[in-house]
Amino acid sequence: MGGRRVRDGLLRGALWASGVLTCALLAFLIGFVLWRGLGHVSWGLLTGQRSYLNHTDGIFPNILNTLYMILFTLAAALPVGVGAAVYLTEYAPAGPWTSAIEFAAETLAGIPSILYGLVGMLFFVRLLRLGTGVVSGGLTLAVMILPVVLRTTQEALKAVPRSYREGAMGLGAGRWRTVYTVVLPGAAQGIVTGCILSVGRIVGESAALLFTAGTAARAAGLLRALHTPSATLSVSLYVYANEYGDLDTAMAIAAVLLLITLAINLLAARTGRRLDRQKGGE
């Protein structure tokens, strides 16, 4: 009896310590970045742009580019990812073909992002001559997040009760009408969550964008940014730290990125809960 008690106590202690360590690491990281970075975040930095002539510094173009990148990537990846997921779950009979696609998606998700960058540069920038910019970068990221969109959408579709499909088909609805009116709305929460997670990856990605979206940053309209070098926040963090050796600004960007990431995670959690309530809590 005594031995088991001690063992249980030790085990519980170890688990508790792991939990505390995890929280402590997160707190340290957030604390460190904010402490080192927030002091250098200024209105001028957020709204200005870097210029050697005027001796100004700023990340406004990078914020804009990040926004463009999110919009363009989602516009490219969402229709394909959701479409493929609907096809796989609702139309294709389960078999070697569907498991091959799912396996491909899993593998695609595990490939290091620098590889996407390299292939993206060779294919989109060089071969298709799309130039370095939001188009090439966005398409590269779209390929990269496609598995995320596909898998989260698939999971969401599978979670829609079979009885909804039976109900709709029992009333004479065809397959597409069933999907469109009952299954997709039922899966909306999961799809939105997948989107938000994808936005997180887009915001955080740097390696895949170095070769495809470029490292320069000029405030420009979306149309111009499509085909001219347009560094996002994450890329600019690398550029500031590595090329300009300006660690203060790099830390400031890090702080901004961190806040954006936290906001995205909170948003994902809240959207999930809100849509849950809308469905009546089933």
Add this chain to the structure above:
Amino acid sequence: MDAVLSTHRLSLWYGTNQALKGVSLDVPAHRVTALIGPSGCGKSTFLKTLNRMHELVPGVRVEGEVLYRGRSIFDPALDVTALRRQVGMVFQKANPFPMSVYDNIAYGPRTHGIRRRGELDAIVERSLRAAAIWDEVKDRLRKSALSLSGGQQQRVCIARALAVEPDVLLMDEATSALDPISTSRIEELITELKRSYTIVIVTHNMQQAARVSDRCAFFLQGELVEAGDTGRLFSMPGDRRTEDYITGRFG
């Protein structure tokens, strides 16, 4: 007596497992036909086949014939959408869509192309009245159907099935998940509805079959053992197995 639905030597396999063995049965108009038998006897499978809902199960295979008003429902030229509009279904577990009561009822009519607001309003009210639930939900048509009680949800599902003006209503153990009061309301409703519709129910409950059905069909291990008028079947079963089942010796 006119048969609205009739099956001839209907057999069905799930993969290699035969679930129905040459079932021939006529379903007369404006009567309640009850399919009874122990779990796994094939009665639910038989019911689903009547409007081809069995096709949602992968790897299913059918032989034999099902005629709806004299026409084969397996005819490749037949529109399964139109068939399911004529032969509607209510499921074992109430399955309202996660939308408002109104949108649930309007789902079928909208599917079949009715868009005009006034027309939909009329259909919704008529269907909810026919399913004896109008008074309970008329002030909450815009509320989620999932906020209703289980018995109310099942009557909303019945109203939803009625909204497409079917000819036949198939009910798969529609009261098995409900409390006694909700059950008796739905039984009363079935008796009401047979004036306008032909009804086929699957039930585990012998008393229910005796109370609401005009004809009874007893299934065992995929075979139709016997079918006949409910009164006759319960008082003078023709087959020993039927007698054993309805007297509660197995099941």
